[in-house]
Amino acid sequence: MSGHSKWHNIKLRKGKVDAQRGQLFTKLSKEIIIAARAGLPDPEANFRLKIAVSRARDANMPMDNIKRAIARASGEGKSDNYEEIRYEGYGPSGVAAIVEAVTDNRNRTASEMRYIFSRNGGNLGETGSVGWLFEERGVIVLATDGISEEELLEAALVDGVVDIQRSGDTAEIITEPGALAAVRDHIERELLAPKKAVVTSASIDLRAKTHVDVDAPDAAAVLRFLDALEEHDDVTHVHSNADIPDAVLEALA
Numbered sequence: 001m002s003g004h005s006k007w008h009n010i011k012l013r014k015g016k017v018d019a020q021r022g023q024l025f026t027k028l029s030k031e032i033i034i035a036a037r038a039g040l041p042d043p044e045a046n047f048r049l050k051i052a053v054s055r056a057r058d059a060n061m062p063m064d065n066i067k068r069a070i071a072r073a074s075g076e077g078k079s080d081n082y083e084e085i086r087y088e089g090y091g092p093s094g095v096a097a098i099v100e101a102v103t104d105n106r107n108r109t110a111s112e113m114r115y116i117f118s119r120n121g122g123n124l125g126e127t128g129s130v131g132w133l134f135e136e137r138g139v140i141v142l143a144t145d146g147i148s149e150e151e152l153l154e155a156a157l158v159d160g161v162v163d164i165q166r167s168g169d170t171a172e173i174i175t176e177p178g179a180l181a182a183v184r185d186h187i188e189r190e191l192l193a194p195k196k197a198v199v200t201s202a203s204i205d206l207r208a209k210t211h212v213d214v215d216a217p218d219a220a221a222v223l224r225f226l227d228a229l230e231e232h233d234d235v236t237h238v239h240s241n242a243d244i245p246d247a248v249l250e251a252l253a
Contacts, residue, residue: 027236028056029069030102034084036073050181051204058201080104087113088130091122091225091240093218096130098206099229100237109234116232120225133241134206137162138180140187143198145169147191155191158183167246170200177204208241219248 031052039046043053049070056066072080085106087099103109117124144152144166152171156164160179165172175183184202214222222242229238 023231023233024059025056025061025065026233027102028052028059028061029065029072030082031236032056032066032069033073033080033082034102036070041070041074047178047181051202054181054184055201055203058199085109086127086131087124088127089117089122089124090130091117091120092221093212093214093242095122095212095214095222095225095240095242096133096208097122097226097229098130098134098239099235100239101232101234102236103234109232112232112234113229116225116228120228121221122225133210134208134239136177137205137207138175138177138183138202139205139207140173140175140180140184140202141200142171142173142187143169143200144171151191155187156183158186174207180204205237206239208239211241211243214242214244214248216245216248216251219244220252223249223252 032049035046035049035052038048041049043050053066056069057063081104082102083104083106085101085103087101087110089097091097099113101109101113114124138160142152149166152166153164156173160176160183161173162176163172163174165174173183173187180202184199188199222240222244226238226240226242229235
């Protein structure tokens with residue numbers, strides 16, 4: 001499991017993300033609007049929208065909010081001029097980062113991204129400067145308390161699964177991008193219902209092909225950098241190749 005994913009899980013467990021719920025719903029709404037505009041406004045006929053709606057529901061976003069976001073994508077109500085932009089560069093300790101954003105002001109967001117990178121000892125690069133270090137994968141995150149390793153493997157070893165990673169009571173099932181929805185449905189059928197486990201998220205992610213080991217002295221700076229990116233209102237996803245030991249993350253949370 002990547003260092004940043006573990007960091008999120010630890011903060012969630014310690015109750016340090018509740019204050020950001022309003023901002024999270026705004027970001028999820030933007031993702032739904034962009035996804036709905038990219039295809040049909042029906043999640044069953046638009047895979048990208050289905051994943052965006054799934055992410056929103058996993059975050060306990062009210063259905064009324066989800067329906068309003070889809071309606072806004074069709075031009076109902078408030079008009080939006082959102083566009084997707086990707087930023088790439090390096091942060092402290094040589095950690096590579098890819099930032100996905102949805103903005104209605106490209107120049108403003110670019111300037112603010114450049115400031116966050118430089119303020120944290122990094123450099124914003126050109127498109128493609130670090131993209132080659134990552135590959136697209138589906139990621140299903142499970143709370144697996146009370147589920148054995150054998151039960152997890154038996155349920156998750158199906159077509160489309162690339163890897164299974166477990167850390168404590170949390171597991172990540174890594175899939176081919178197009179297999180994400182089918183694998184999630186299979187997991188819920190075979191494992192979650194009878195064992196009462198919980199899918200905490202399911203999304204298309206960018207996973208690092210190789211990682212940068214970040215030790216204790218440098219971890220705080222790297223996490224400040226990644227958190228600063230994620231806290232920006234226009235940012236929907238941050239991907240990095242930082243690998244930080246669990247004990248260091250626990251100490252910093």
